[in-house]
Structure formats: structure tokens, C-alpha cells
Amino acid sequence: MTLVVSRLRRSFGDRVAVDDLSLRIDDGERYGLLGPNGAGKTTAISMICGLLRPDAGRIMVGDREVTTDAVEARREIGFVPQEIAVYGDLTAAENLRLFGRLHGSRGAELDRRVAETLELLGLAGRAHDRAETFSGGMQRRLNIGIGLLHRPSLLVLDEPTVGVDPQSRNAILDAVERLAADGMSLLYTTHYMEEAERLCDRVGILDEGVMIAEGSRRELVAELGQLDRLRLSLDRPVDEEVIRSAPGVADAVFDGVNGEVSVDDARHRLTALLAAIADQGAAVRSVEVIEPDLEAVFLHLTGRALRDGGA
């Protein structure tokens, strides 16, 4: 299912939370929306899910327009909110059943979906425990389960791993990856760059309501003009000049046997570079590839770090 968002705008008072946002997610595509706190991610997602009225702009899911009254378009979307929106005083299974019924599922089909979802998120053993007795990570997983129970064609996740331990976080990312592999389109917001890099085909970077960059990680990095770096440790010193003249290499700085080489595409150029080193009679003890990440892109574009402090 294709999502097309055009020129979306929403302000609260005189604060513009989302400003002229356009984006497109193709069928089966995994799209990451990145941005620091207050960038407008949740606001954008609320509008995309028909929970918040845009001041301007248009949202199409397939050939249906999303509005706050659109019933049909909602069928296609699975929404996982940033906060844990589950009934603490109901069991995991009861939570899932309620939302399954709201999505029109009944009887044996509903039973099957509830069981599948619990299985997918590793909650099958706790199906009949109240959600309030769950750990934070398990509640997060249930939160996600409610959003995907009805097998939407577009799954929208708003920071689904916030405050989650590494184990639950992995379970969540695995489950999301599996769903995406089944062809579900994904809209994923986070301020964890590594999650976006792992899960998403394409990312959009939002800052103060404005989309400041969009593309695949590689495209964004290229746009940034930053090079990959190779950190090398050799068994004997080599001539910097010779390394510099290897194809794709922009710069090389060595201090004895340790050095760093800047190169346009590390993975691609590595073989040739290693050959050049071998030509000089040296052997490589270790090599580390450092690719500029989305953090660097963000820092470059805004002059600010993506996350303040430890958040």
C-alpha cells in the first residue's frame, strides 16, 4: 500500500509543529522518520493515522484519503503510539481481542490472530496475565501487537523501542523486520540512528517540523560529502604517498604502523587498497571501516547533535 503525504502542515498556537511535509512510501518500503525531540514526528504520524486534523495538506493511503472521519483508510493502517496505550487492567489476550473486534475480526479468525500476534512478540506465555504486571519491554511488545493484529498494509510505529532493554529491543526489531519481509510497508520514527540504519530502506530527517533531508543512508551521506574512513594497523610502516595514489583514496595519514585512510567507498575500494599495501611488503594486522552515519548527517545539517545528553 502506497502512502503519499503532500504539503502537510500543523501548528499548535503559534508553534509550527509540522511545516510543509511531503513524503512517499511505496508498497513494501521501509521508511524511517528521524528527528530530535520535538521535531514533529509524533504530530506528523498522528495526522497520517487520522488522529489529528492537519491545517493544510493531504494524505493518501492507496487511493483513499485519510481524514479524521475516514473509516476505510484506517483499515490499511496499523498504529503503534509512542506511549504505551494498553489497558493495564486487562490481560494481553483481552487487549488484543478488543482491538481485533474493533477492526471487525470475530470468532475463530480473531482467536487465530490473537494467538499469532502473541507468538510473534514472544508473549504467548503471558497471554492471560494482566498487562500491568508486565515488564516495560513486554508492555512495549503488547503495544506493538495491538497495532499489527489486523495485519495492516502500512505499519506506523512511533519510537517503539524507547526505554526498552536490549533484549526486548531486539525482539521488537526482529518482529518488525519479519513483518516488513512479509511485504508490510513501514513508517518508523526514532531518534536512534542505528535502528533506522538497520530497518529502513529510506529515511527522512525532520527538524523543527521541516524535512531537511531525505534518501537512503548512502545517498544522504554522499550528499553530505563525507568520506568513509579505514583505520589500519600494519606490521611495518609504509609510504603514505603510495597509499594516497591508490584509486578512490582522498587522503592517508600514517604514524608508524597505524594510520587512517579516507576513501569514497570503503567496502568497494578495500581490496585495491590492501593490494597496494601488500605491494610494499607490509601485511595488515587489523582494519576497521568507519562509514559516516546519520548522526553525522544530522550534525552536519543542523550543527546540533541528534540527541541531547543521554536520551
Added chain:
Amino acid sequence: MIAISATILRRYFRDRSNLFFVFVLPFVIILLVGVSAGSSLETEIGVVGARTPTGQIVLEELGSDDLRFFDGDAAISDATRAVGTGRLAGAIVFPERLADPIEYVRLPGFGSDGAARLDDAVELVNARAGLRAVARDLGREAEAADVAAAGVTMPMVRTERIGDDLWGGLDDSASAALTQTVLFTFLAGLTASVLLVEDRASGISRRHLTAPVPTWRIVAGEIVGRLLITTAQAALIVVATAVFFDVDWGDPFATGAVVVLFAAVAASCSVLLGSMVRRPESATAIGVTAALVLAALGGAMAPIEIFPPTMQVIARFTPHFWAIDALTVTMAGGGIGDVAAELGVLLAVTAALLGTAAVVRRRLLTR
């Protein structure tokens, strides 16, 4: 919609404190009212017109223990208010003119030993006066003189028990059942508003809206779930008091109509409160306070007849007043036609509140 209503019920009745409020507390109160009738701690009786001829005679019978005398222009209203607020067991008013009836004030729901003593004294005076008249009529003058010698020198006394009109003259358990039904139905509704506040805070309410269901059906589910709670609470008290306390609720159709309409008022107030408050604790605090204050204002705690005139007017602005008014009529044997006016008022209030609740709720959900 049914799914939402069912969830509300499930969650409401899973909460132990709600179970206590619904299943235990109303009956504890009705029992307490029943037990306390005739055994209130208050034994003092108010007397107005102690120096009038009838006053002197009756007071001889009463003895002078535990009496409080009222004089002056405001004597009657002062005494009545003291009875109404529970500071006196009852009050007796002796007329200046012998031919006028003795009046006395005694609250059915607040009966006491003192009040019983009052009843006995008045009856005794009446009986002796009656006996003397009978003896005379039969020409047995000697015996009539005996009766007179026994201390009875006045003609038959006409008495009126002002208190008999209170709560439609229902007896203790009936009036307690009625007022507790009204009070607790509303209370159940308002305490059920907490769930809505919680849902809003947790983001569940928003989440409901991502389902492919029109918003009005979600709102309807929220209202109907609460209507089921309030109706269940009312039905529980009505049925249990009918079975265990022998309360006669009158025409089931008329009583049912009043109860369901009042339950609908409570359910809409619940959704309104749940939409206006942001913290669950405030919903509980405001809900319980409002339920008690409205019950007091509407005459569910003390009979409306003893209210000062302004308060009697204010009472009419509470749904409780109309429900109590209607139920006193149906319990006294009235049919649906006898409570048409009250039902009309309740219906109008229900419609207005339901409409407001639905609109407020809808607006809140889809900003």
C-alpha cells in the same frame, strides 16, 4: 461498540473498590437506616406552645424530661428545622385554640425513641378523651367522671403528623431504598468516569479511533457501557430491597422508566466528567463530591420538605429531585401517567446531556 461497552463493564467490575461501592455499601446504608429508625441517639423533643391549654395537658402526660421549649414568632420554623437537621427527635406544636389540631413533626427516616414517646403520649391523650366521650354518650356519667378523674379533662384532640408527608409518606425502608437507589446510581456513573480519564491519559482513547469504526460508535460504546453500569446498580438495589426488605416499588413499568432515564442521566454525566478532567484522581474526587452534593441538594439525604424555600427551588435543578419525586409517586402506587411530568424532565435532561457528552467527547478525540 459492543466491544467497547463490554470492556468498560469488565474493567469496572474487576476493580474491587467498585465492587464494594456497588454491591456492599448501598445495602449497608439501607440496613443502617432501618436499624437506626426508632433508635436514634437523639431523644429530645421540641415543644411549641407549652402554655396553651392542650399543651399543659399533654405535657403532663409526657413528663418534662428531654423537652426543649420554643417561643416567639419563629418558634414553629425553628423547631421544624431542628428536627430536620436531626438535632431533635421530633417536635410538637400546640394550638392556641382548642379546636385547632395539635401538629407534630417527626421524620420517617429519622425515627427515634423520643418520637415514639411523642406518638404514645398523643395517642394516650386521645384515647382517654375518646373514652370519656363514649362513657358520656352511653349515659354512664359516673364512669365518665372516673375517666376525668384519671386526669383527662379535654375534648378529643385532632393531630396531624407533618412528618407523614415527607418522602411521600413512605416508611423507613422504602424511603431509604428509594434515596439510596438515586444516590448510588449517580455515584456509580461518576466513578465510572475514571476509566475514561485513564484511557485518555494512556492514549487508549486515541487508539480506539485508529480502528475503522465511525467515531460516534466509539462514543456510543463509551456511553452505553456506563449506562449498563448505572442501570445495573439501580436494578440491583431495587430488586434486592424488594426481595430482602419487602419494599414495594409499585408499577414495574413506571418505576423502570424512571430508573433507566435517571441511569442515562448518570451515564452522560460520567462521560462528560471523564472528558473534562485530566487526572484520574481528580475524576474520583470530583465524581464522589458531586454525587454526594447533588444527592443532598436533590433531597436524597434529607427530605425536600424540610428544606428552606430557596433550597427547595435549587433542588429542582438536580436530576435527583425529579427521580425522587417520580419514585415516591410510583412507590405510593402511581402509574406511568402520574409521573409523566417527571419523566419528561428526566428525558429532556438526558437528551441534553447525552448530546453534549457525545459532542464534547467527539471533539476531544478528533482535535
